[in-house]
Amino acid sequence: MAHDVDADDAAPPLSIARQGYLFAGGTVREAPGRPMAGQLYAEFQIPHPRTQPFPIVMVHGGGQTGTNFTGTPDGREGWAQFFLRRGYAVYVVDQVGRGRAAYWPDVYGAPSPPRYDAVVQRFTAPARFKLWPQAHLHTQFPGTGPDVGMPGDAVFEQFYASQVPAIASFAEQQRLNCAALVALLDKIGPAILLTHSQSATFQWPVADARPALVKAIVSVEPNGPPVHDVEFHGAPDYFSDAEPRKVSGLGHVPLTYSPPVTEASPLEFVRQERPDAEGLVPCWRQKEPARKLPNLQGIPLLILTGEASYHAPYDHCTSQYLEQAGVRHTFIRLADRGIRGNGHMMMIEKNNREIAAVIADWLATALAGG
Numbered sequence: 208m209a210h211d212v213d214a215d216d217a218a219p220p221l222s223i224a225r226q227g228y229l230f231a232g233g234t235v236r237e238a239p240g241r242p243m244a245g246q247l248y249a250e251f252q253i254p255h256p257r258t259q260p261f262p263i264v265m266v267h268g269g270g271q272t273g274t275n276f277t278g279t280p281d282g283r284e285g286w287a288q289f290f291l292r293r294g295y296a297v298y299v300v301d302q303v304g305r306g307r308a309a310y311w312p313d314v315y316g317a318p319s320p321p322r323y324d325a326v327v328q329r330f331t332a333p334a335r336f337k338l339w340p341q342a343h344l345h346t347q348f349p350g351t352g353p354d355v356g357m358p359g360d361a362v363f364e365q366f367y368a369s370q371v372p373a374i375a376s377f378a379e380q381q382r383l384n385c386a387a388l389v390a391l392l393d394k395i396g397p398a399i400l401l402t403h404s405q406s407a408t409f410q411w412p413v414a415d416a417r418p419a420l421v422k423a424i425v426s427v428e429p430n431g432p433p434v435h436d437v438e439f440h441g442a443p444d445y446f447s448d449a450e451p452r453k454v455s456g457l458g459h460v461p462l463t464y465s466p467p468v469t470e471a472s473p474l475e476f477v478r479q480e481r482p483d484a485e486g487l488v489p490c491w492r493q494k495e496p497a498r499k500l501p502n503l504q505g506i507p508l509l510i511l512t513g514e515a516s517y518h519a520p521y522d523h524c525t526s527q528y529l530e531q532a533g534v535r536h537t538f539i540r541l542a543d544r545g546i547r548g549n550g551h552m553m554m555i556e557k558n559n560r561e562i563a564a565v566i567a568d569w570l571a572t573a574l575a576g577g
Contacts, residue, residue, distance in 0.1 A: 226253065252287070254294060254296065263290050263295050266302070266402045270325075271369070271371070272369065283349075285555070303374070331552070345549075347515075377405075382460060384406070396420065402427065403427045408457065408459070423509075424506060424509070425509045426511070427553065434476045457525075465501050476491050488520050500534050504534055508537065514548060546558060
């Protein structure tokens with residue numbers, strides 16, 4: 208069955224004490240109809256019993272909505288249900304201008320449409336295209352038959368139906384969503400941020416602005432690498448740097464560095480002459496002496512990377528950049544835990560619960576006594 212609505216019948220029914228939704232951020236704009244714009248949508252569920260003190264705020268990545276976390280395209284439970292069953296309150300976000308946070312063209316401009324080529328090449332069927340060295344290892348996207356991850360497969364069609372337009376400017380996405388997430392934390396109080404891909408560019412300035420309200424960060428394949436994104440070309444010259452340069456090193460929203468970054472004393476970066484190993488990109492780092500990121504220090508942080516994802520060649524660069532900036536953290540390659548074959552959309556892949564268990568174990572340790 209392509210969409211198995213009974214796939215999780217073995218699990219007991221969820222016990223929910225309270226559920227609802229809220230919007231955070233946004234202002235009324237002087238545009239036709241005077242729309243509210245700049246707000247995110249968050250759907251929440253509070254389990255019974257609630258055994259964990261801090262809720263998890265789940266923030267999807269580029270071209271997606273919160274449906275990434277509320278189920279899978281083949282009908283299994285998602286990460287939201289996994290953590291509800293473990294006593295966490297869960298808030299699932301639709302980013303500004305996505306899903307139930309309405310898109311207003313007169314405010315945001317013409318949207319950037321879903322990109323079919325990027326979806327199949329990077330998310331659902333990378334082993335067919337081999338644009339990066341690890342792509343051939345991808346085995347975990349759900350589906351059956353010869354068309355897994357491609358049009359013609361019912362699970363792919365369900366996933367592709369979930370793709371949505373987005374604000375065209377990545378810098379504007381970051382600015383708007385950072386403000387909205389800060390507003391959400393101000394409403395709900397201390398929380399764990401679980402981000403994926405593009406939304407990791409929000410976690411740094413949100414934690415920078417509200418370090419006391421961010422109790423931990425789970426960063427699933429964070430947008431990267433630092434300084435310059437990567438373009439993929441396939442063998443033999445798999446990688447090249449993309450423009451533009453990221454103004455904060457980690458994104459397009461400024462961060463608090465020590466010593467401070469000023470116009471007269473900007474961030475300076477250098478690129479590795481050679482990568483750390485075959486199949487990896489050369490990393491960009493700060494020029495020494497490196498500035499520190501004081502407001503991110505002391506927040507438990509996990510970076511999680513799949514074996515076959517297009518992040519596999521470069522998430523170590525984000526880890527190294529943070530280490531250089533004095534931000535201690537945990538970096539887990541799933542393959543090192545014996546979890547093989549995962550791509551970028553690991554939260555909906557066949558072994559999504561096994562990966563969620565890695566996150567849950569890390570949280571239990573990281574927040575012990577906190």
